[in-house]
Amino acid sequence: xxxxxxxxxxxxxxxxxxxxxxxxxxxxxxxxxxxxxxxxxxxxxxxxxxxxxxxxxxxxxxxxxxxxxxxxxxxxxxxxxxxxxxxxxxxxxxxxxxxxxxxxxxxxxxxxxxxxxxxxxxxxxxxxxxxxxxxxxxxxxxxxxxxxxxxxxxxxxxxxxxxxxxxxxxxxxxxxxxxxxxxxxxxxxxxxxxxxxxxxxxxxxxxxxxxxxxxxxxxxxxxxxxxxxxxxxxxxxxxxxxxxxxxxxxxxxxxxxxxxxxxxxxxxxxxxxxxxxxxxxxxxxxxxxxxxxxxxxxxxxxxxxxxxxxxxxxxxxxxxxxxxxxxxxxxxxxxxxxxxxxxxxxxxxxxxxxxxxxxxxxxxxxxxxxxxxxxxxxxxxx
Amino acid sequence: xxxxxxxxxxxxxxxxxxxxxxxxxxxxxxxxxxxxxxxxxxxxxxxxxxxxxxxxxxxxxxxxxxxxxxxxxxxxxxxxxxxxxxxxxxxxxxxxxxxxxxxxxxxxxxxxxxxxxxxxxxxxxxxxxxxxxxxxxxxxxxxxxxxxxxxxxxxxxxxxxxxxxxxxxxxxxxxxxxxxxxxxxxxxxxxxxxxxxxxxxxxxxxxxxxxxxxxxxxxxxxxxxxxxxxxxxxxxxxxxxxxxxxxxxxxxxxxxxxxxxxxxxxxxxxxxxxxxxxxxxxxxxxxxxxxxxxxxxxxxxxxxxxxxxxxxxxxxxxxxxxxxxxxxxxxxxxxxxxxxxxxxxxxxx
Numbered sequence: 248x249x250x251x252x253x254x255x256x257x258x259x260x261x262x263x264x265x266x267x268x269x270x271x272x273x274x275x276x277x278x279x280x281x282x283x284x285x286x287x288x289x290x291x292x293x294x295x296x297x298x299x300x301x302x303x304x305x306x307x308x309x310x311x312x313x314x315x316x317x318x319x320x321x322x323x324x325x326x327x328x329x330x331x332x333x334x335x336x337x338x339x340x341x342x343x344x345x346x347x348x349x350x351x352x353x354x355x356x357x358x359x360x361x362x363x364x365x366x367x368x369x370x371x372x373x374x375x376x377x378x379x380x381x382x383x384x385x386x387x388x389x390x391x392x393x394x395x396x397x398x399x400x401x402x403x404x405x406x407x408x409x410x411x412x413x414x415x416x417x418x419x420x421x422x423x424x425x426x427x428x429x430x431x432x433x434x435x436x437x438x439x440x441x442x443x444x445x446x447x448x449x450x451x452x453x454x455x456x457x458x459x460x461x462x463x464x465x466x467x468x469x470x471x472x473x474x475x476x477x478x479x480x481x482x483x484x485x486x487x488x489x490x491x492x493x494x495x496x497x498x499x500x501x502x503x504x505x506x507x508x509x510x511x512x513x514x515x516x517x518x519x520x521x522x523x524x525x526x527x528x529x530x531x532x533x534x535x536x537x538x539x540x541x542x543x544x545x546x547x548x549x550x551x552x553x554x555x556x557x558x559x560x561x562x563x564x565x566x567x568x569x570x571x572x573x574x575x576x577x578x579x580x581x582x583x584x585x586x587x588x589x590x591x592x593x594x595x596x597x598x599x600x601x602x603x604x605x606x607x608x609x610x611x612x613x614x615x616x617x618x619x620x621x622x623x624x625x626x627x628x629x
Numbered sequence: 630x631x632x633x634x635x636x637x638x639x640x641x642x643x644x645x646x647x648x649x650x651x652x653x654x655x656x657x658x659x660x661x662x663x664x665x666x667x668x669x670x671x672x673x674x675x676x677x678x679x680x681x682x683x684x685x686x687x688x689x690x691x692x693x694x695x696x697x698x699x700x701x702x703x704x705x706x707x708x709x710x711x712x713x714x715x716x717x718x719x720x721x722x723x724x725x726x727x728x729x730x731x732x733x734x735x736x737x738x739x740x741x742x743x744x745x746x747x748x749x750x751x752x753x754x755x756x757x758x759x760x761x762x763x764x765x766x767x768x769x770x771x772x773x774x775x776x777x778x779x780x781x782x783x784x785x786x787x788x789x790x791x792x793x794x795x796x797x798x799x800x801x802x803x804x805x806x807x808x809x810x811x812x813x814x815x816x817x818x819x820x821x822x823x824x825x826x827x828x829x830x831x832x833x834x835x836x837x838x839x840x841x842x843x844x845x846x847x848x849x850x851x852x853x854x855x856x857x858x859x860x861x862x863x864x865x866x867x868x869x870x871x872x873x874x875x876x877x878x879x880x881x882x883x884x885x886x887x888x889x890x891x892x893x894x895x896x897x898x899x900x901x902x903x904x905x906x907x908x909x910x911x912x913x914x915x916x917x918x919x920x921x922x923x924x925x926x927x928x929x930x931x932x933x934x935x936x937x938x939x940x941x942x943x944x945x946x947x948x949x950x951x952x953x954x955x956x957x958x959x960x961x962x963x964x965x966x967x968x969x970x971x972x973x974x975x976x977x978x
């Protein structure tokens with residue numbers, strides 16, 4: 248692996264592997280960006296693809312190539328040279344041709360045959376897994392000011408499910424977000440939607456009609472990120488407490504290297520010193536912890552969504568199968584009851600309609616004895 | 630320990646690598662860096678068909694990522710110049726034939742930039758205009774993503790990290806020694822040494838008491854270097870001859886094997902001829918430089934056997950025992966599970 252030009256001092260802004268194919272050493276994002284910009288010409292990373300004629304003219308001039316040679320080069324290296332089948336006989340791209348010779352095709356045919364022999368019902372979620380990205384591809388804003396500047400850095404961040412759910416051991420990435428370097432961590436926090444934020448605390452069997460005035464998100468506003476030994480706390484609201492203090496104090500008393508703190512809203516991604524591919528932590532609600540991994544850092548490109556307003560951009564969200572009401576099996580469960588004499592199981596899930604028809608009479612009086620809690624299903628926002 | 634679902638790339642990476650290595654092997658045998666040669670091989674093999682049968686948008690995108698990453702792998706060190714040119718052409722080919730919309734991009738990591746620049750510099754010096762054209766075209770159509778790392782990393786630690794066998798024939802041989810020999814470095818050194826001796830003679834006090842240099846340093850250095858070069862050549866053409874006599878399992882070998890050692894000499898002579906001699910000379914190309922880059926020559930001189938080396942497993946304990954005791958398998962006709970010898974009808978015992 249080539250180091251930066253054989254210089255004796257290793258440039259910390261050039262990312263290199265700490266463990267091969269696993270993660271890199273920490274590097275400064277802003278520094279990384281300036282390293283790239285210093286090596287490229289503005290045309291390299293601009294959004295405008297070069298016109299063919301200007302390209303040819305520049306090439307000819309730069310390398311002293313005559314017009315004849317240029318024309319020859321163009322015809323030899325044109326895309327037609329890659330065409331393996333005549334124009335009118337293009338094979339069907341969805342199907343592997345019979346009698347393949349290439350190893351890849353042989354392998355793919357095996358897979359296709361195997362898949363055809365099994366009966367798999369098409370999952371609605373799989374079909375739409377890629378829709379998000381397709382929607383935002385190449386979107387340009389109307390106002391020129393809102394265009395993402397050229398040479399900006401885009402980070403792809405995976406946010407994972409909290410480790411407490413066994414069910415999600417295989418499928419970890421909950422959502423994938425695209426962020427720009429100039430976004431602050433607070434904006435990143437706002438973009439992460441975790442279902443525990445939406446939980447409502449409290450028992451509402453006596454007062455089902457009072458729309459819960461608050462959700463956990465509004466109630467417990469503190470959160471922090473942990474990157475490379477620094478805790479970034481959310482201090483935007485007066486209710487926010489510094490929940491990382493406990494960890495820091497504990498670490499000090501146990502002879503750990505000392506950690507420092509910073510404010511989430513003051514730190515932009517550009518200022519961070521991070522490792523790519525290494526898990527970090529996002530903690531909110533006091534105990535809901537998510538792994539955060541930055542999978543990719545790169546410069547912007549013309550095919551990206553260029554509207555600044557749309558960032559942080561959700562490119563992938565894992566879709567969870569929702570749990571339905573135990574009565575109708577149609578609607579997603581919204582009420583959760585315990586100690587319920589009407590319910591077939593303990594605890595039991597009901598949708599709003601079934602819950603009210605079963606537990607309350609026409610005048611709205613509570614029938615029987617039970618405890619009811621509002622429930623937000625994890626897949627409710629698929 | 631829960632079973633992790635297999636990573637997509639694991640399925641198709643290996644067969645794709647086989648196909649790509651075959652193409653590069655043919656390209657290496659054709660012994661040229663011209664795009665025409667490459668595209669002819671591409672068309673013969675029908676390599677754009679690797680994308681057929683990708684069902685679904687997600688699969689198309691993932692497979693495009695795999696193909697482009699494979700192509701970039703061959704574009705960077707430690708491969709020889711010719712293979713790197715092949716890698717560049719592959720990038721061009723895969724980028725334009727991919728079915729994914731929006732097209733997947735070629736990921737160029739910051740740490741590899743210097744290698745790319747050096748490659749371009751060598752290309753400009755050697756005057757390979759088509760190589761430059763292809764590269765510049767890729768940049769102009771914005772096919773490149775300037776990234777931090779060549780692959781997306783999400784902390785997936787493999788239990789047994791797979792070490793893919795690097796095809797040895799594609800590797801560029803160490804050329805530093807050759808560059809040293811070919812430059813004027815040695816002459817310069819001899820001159821400097823002579824100068825030093827002269828000056829030393831001049832100062833009467835010091836002349837015979839102190840010597841900082843060895844008298845025959847230059848000639849010894851030269852001997853060592855030529856020794857290294859002959860070793861290198863012998864070693865890698867030896868490799869070729871061994872593979873000749875060994876198993877012929879490589880399906881990618883098209884030419885008969887006994888040509889191999891002759892090929893080395895033939896190729897050397899071809900390389901020394903101008904490139905325009907290999908194909909039809911056109912008016913436009915006559916003026917092109919025929920200066921051959923050092924590394925491509927050394928890369929082609931060695932074994933012509935294509936395909937990855939055949940992995941030999943060490944002989945099992947049973948095999949070794951039999952070998953040592955020189956047991957001949959056929960004589961022992963008694964079946965081990967029979968407690969008595971079977972009765973012979975003819976009764977010759």
